[in-house]
Amino acid sequence: MDTLPWSRPVRFETDVGRYRILVSTEEASHFLLNDWPQVTGPRLIDARRICLDVMAGTDEPDNARTAFVAACKEADIRVMP
Known part of the structure; x- marks a missing residue:
């Protein structure tokens, strides 16, 4: 199982004024399955x-990062640059 960090973390807004940072596919997978709106x-x-x-x-891990960001945009989840 891949646990290597992505080349760049993803910081996104989970609620007004609340942010979360994910750094790996494993973290993203957990969020997508358990915490997704x-x-x-x-x-x-x-x-x-x-x-x-x-x-x-x-x-590749960065393909998961790209897919996670695309899913955030689809769900109107604000991703920070």
């Missing part, structure tokens, strides 16, 4: 699949 869509499904692929060793 009720919003669903194709980018969420892609992000979950890619996280599983990375943890299985068949994809």
